[in-house]
Amino acid sequence: MYRVGIDLGKSDIRIGIIDEQYKIVYHDVLMMESEKTYQDTIKEIAEFIQDAIHKSGIGVDDLTGIGVGCPGAIDGENGCVVLSRQLNWRNVPFVKELHKYINYPIAISNDANCVALGEVKAGAAKNLQNVVLLTFKIGVGGGIISNGKIFEGGHAGGAELGHTLLVRDGITCECGRRGCLEAYASVEALKRQVQEAAGRHPESLLWESHKDASGEMKISREAFWRAVEREDTVATEVLQTYISYLGDGIVDFVNIFQPDRVLLSECPTEDEALFLEPLNTYVKTYCFVEDKSMVPGITGTLLGNRAGIIGAAALTEE
């Protein structure tokens, strides 16, 4: 038997058909126009799904369901998108609308939840029952797996881990509150912190690479990590502070959820000695539990952008 997983993004939709071993046997991407009504967009998604089923050569009776990961606050129980700023959707009855065209069972959840479920089913947290996953590329999103299932709290749009307090009276977050974790601990925030530090410290290696960039005002990711490797004081300080931001958030989530593992989707560097190791040390130091061997490890994810598709497909297992 097979399942369809869909990862809805702002500008594209990715579809995958997975087998019972969570292997993606068919995969496609569709670019999206954002100007359409939700009805037109969902009609297009339906056609894209039918096209994928057709092209994959899988018999209609061999498909058991369709799962969808969507950014924003999702009411999975009622199949609704409560609010998705990325898609500009408010109170969209997604499942009902898609059922106009498609007869399979359909499930929908937040995209970070799907990434977490995908990694638990077939990735870095395979066979673990309790996982906290953070997506932190631009904003900070949370996906929580509790007893093997997605934990969303009491109502749609729970598990907003990015919108917990990190710095009282700090930077104003996009949500309007000041000092949210999201405003400090995303990789995008790290870029900003690097840029600001370089501006303040013309003597640093950051600044050197900054000047090299012939008019381009942005310090490249590579330049930053090179400066860290060369033990530039300013770059090191920026990184340590950033690790303490992200680490403080993770300590909170560990104290609340006591997971088996914390997963980070898309780390800013592959070099574990520079990033994951000090982050693990930080979290271990400040976690509440007395027996520090109980503190869960923090690792990267394994499935990359396949996780969202696999997790979405796995939504229909329950």
Add this chain to the structure above:
Amino acid sequence: MYRVGIDLGKSDIRIGIIDEQYKIVYHDVLMMESEKTYQDTIKEIAEFIQDAIHKSGIGVDDLTGIGVGCPGAIDGENGCVVLSRQLNWRNVPFVKELHKYINYPIAISNDANCVALGEVKAGAAKNLQNVVLLTFKIGVGGGIISNGKIFEGGHAGGAELGHTLLVRDGITCECGRRGCLEAYASVEALKRQVQEAAGRHPESLLWESHKDASGEMKISREAFWRAVEREDTVATEVLQTYISYLGDGIVDFVNIFQPDRVLLSECPTEDEALFLEPLNTYVKTYCFVEDKSMVPGITGTLLGNRAGIIGAAALTEE
């Protein structure tokens, strides 16, 4: 049928026998010595239970189970007290030890969890499915009810809501971390904040009451609320800051858990206009959800110290 609920404290043990309507039909208190071994303490608890059953006149066949609420990190699944600083217990196999003397089914959980469960079964959150309860008299403890059941996270000692970050680089908490919610948002912390503000502001009404107290250095709770009522600037400012501390913590928990209700066990004043109303306003302002009508209300509890007993007894329902 009847159930026994036990609320373990540092210096006393309270026992209650409840009927199927969660009414306490028998109640007793036993003072404890803290010097004993856990084996001796548990033996004493067993005798106390047997005595209660005997005195209550309830037939042994009419009792279905015994539930225990204990401060600290509890591993309910294995019936163990992992760490209770209050009782000075580490890795105590509570249920196994108590079973040496008593044959009924026995369950154990954290005391704040029991208070939350009690209020959901028979108190301020009756019939609600998703509740976050904070005890905040001295420390800040959390009890979370999710889908009608206690939510503890993946391992023993989760839901440590008091040990989430409120003030980066703030006051050192008892747990060793700096800036925990517990260090700012407990009623004990409010007392400290009042005291400190009075020291800084000899012109305030706080100070006046302070001087009145003939050598006693502590400002009474009544004097503080009186100063707030008389709109003393310093007292008002202390209260507003305190509400923002507690409120910021609650905003985080609402963003994570999206409960139907937030319960506060033992508010510092009964006067809702002075405390619960501004607290509700604060939380509504800063919660993540766009539709503010979705923000759960914050109320006091209803059962007082009966909640812990009723909730403990209700542990054995599952």
